[in-house]
Amino acid sequence: MKTRGNPLAMALASILSAGSAAAQSAEPSNTAANTAEENAELEAIVGETVAEEAEPSRFSVYGFMDVGLQRISSITPSLGVALPSEETSFISGNNNLYLEVRPDANWRGLIETRLSLLPHGDYKFQGLGVSERTDTRIIDATSPSGRNNVELGGIVVERAFLEWMYNDYLNVRAGRFFTPWGIWNVDHGTPTLIALMMPSFLVQEAIPQRQTGVQLFGRHNAPPWQLTYDLTISNGRTDTLFDTTDGKAIGSRIVLRRQGELGIAAGTSMYHGDYQDERKTLSITPNQDVQLSKETIVAYDESSVGADLSLDYRGWRLRAEAMVRKVEHDTGKRRALTYRPNQPQVPDRIEYYGYAILAYRFMNYFEPYTFYERLETNKRADVVEAGYSLSGGVNIYFTPAVQLKMQYAHSSFENFLPDRNTTNFWVSRLVMAF
């Protein structure tokens, strides 16, 4: 018999309890024997019910979403033009849906998707010249009116993996997962992060945010201390859904953590991999034969190492990360920089990134924070090459699941434009976990 639900279990428990009491107090008799038999049957039913109670739910749906208001303005006129908008604008941001399945106590599947309005309205500069804007509006031919437009959105697969949990020391995850690196990329979601604005090492993909491959992870517990590890082998950084080289990317992360009133987590992360971009050409040979050819246009090896520290003490929270990335190209396999006449190709380089956030939560509602970030990419090919950003913000917690996050940032940096650039960000998001 399959029974489920607390009311039924409680009712059965109540019946059994009453029956047991009667059996204990009554003299043995035929009636009592019948009652004992019924009790045994009820016991089995209750046992089955309570056993089901202890099983994890097999399929769960949860997630988070946020909406916001923001204004980004650049003091450098030419950079202002490059921004999506310099005007005050409402934003429909993340609509992240988690689908989790647990067919067995040791197996789990997790798909996290982001339902997005992108790529509608995305501006792109393809080198010098006029920018292109993506327009996903189409006529809704299925509408009764037959002539109204709809904007097609997109689904971002944030991660999708299968997980096998053997014991505390060995767990295996296979599929597409977030790179186990530092604090921000692991925390990942707006309800969990303190600040809104993503640090530059993630914006500029100094490490790949996600990888497709296999991840081993586990922990050794010595309460209140805990040592955790992550090892990854993956396709690494790739422009397609496949690996363009046989060299696999490897990564690791080790964290020493202490739970308690004083919470500490000190971690170190590593990533090493190669990257290759290819161009395939279909052509006709002088002999009028059809020919397919492949040419490697960009190839490099990269190695990154990072360190991070989290401290929690009463209302105080400190989060800090720093990383170094080294990039070395194969001879002649560099990306061209069409907008830098005196520097035609991306150089080999060492990049440096770091940030720190200090927050204090009081009265349980309010959490003001300050955020400082600094970077030097030595690349001369990105929108932000070198500089700093100083932020102040506040999070207001209406409930544990609903918060208003606000951040003001002043950024000063160098890039491919001739002058040093200054940009001010005022961003806010109303965030809900569900």
Added chain:
Amino acid sequence: MSDNQPLKFGFADADSSDVGLMVALRRRRFIKAGSALLGGALWQAPSSALFASDEVELAVITHPDLGIQSLDQSTLAAIFLRDLRVWQNKVTLRPLNLPPRSVERVAFDRAALSLDPDRSAQFWIDKMIRGEATPPRQITNATLLRRVVEVVPGAVGYVPVKLVQPGAKVKTVAFIRAGKVVKP
């Protein structure tokens, strides 16, 4: 979807739905804050039974086959925060919680996990958003929880001391007394 494949929505087990509890606690904090500002003139003793949580005496119980003799606060926290999932004898641990609005849950979270109800809810939201772990299974009442612990291998829970009678088919491995975890 078949009968044995329940669909669960949202952070029900993460206690985020326990708005009533949060509102009550925050009302208390505001009263406290006002009291501090106005020399205590506005302080009113909270009327909710929730705030009697420090007076609750709980027994932390396990399935006897688990073989645990006693648990200290740190190990108990590791089990209920899902950091420790398998016991030394390779039995998978199944921590079981009572509902967040219950006096027992508030007392347990404070004593064993150093988490007040808001922080407890936030902790599990964070864990789930990171894709790491889901919170312990929630059982609707202490009587049923004791029954679950009796029959489910690896089960660990907590109930009022009066529910654990001599001869009970569970092993008491710790007590929660006066806001502290005490070995038996």
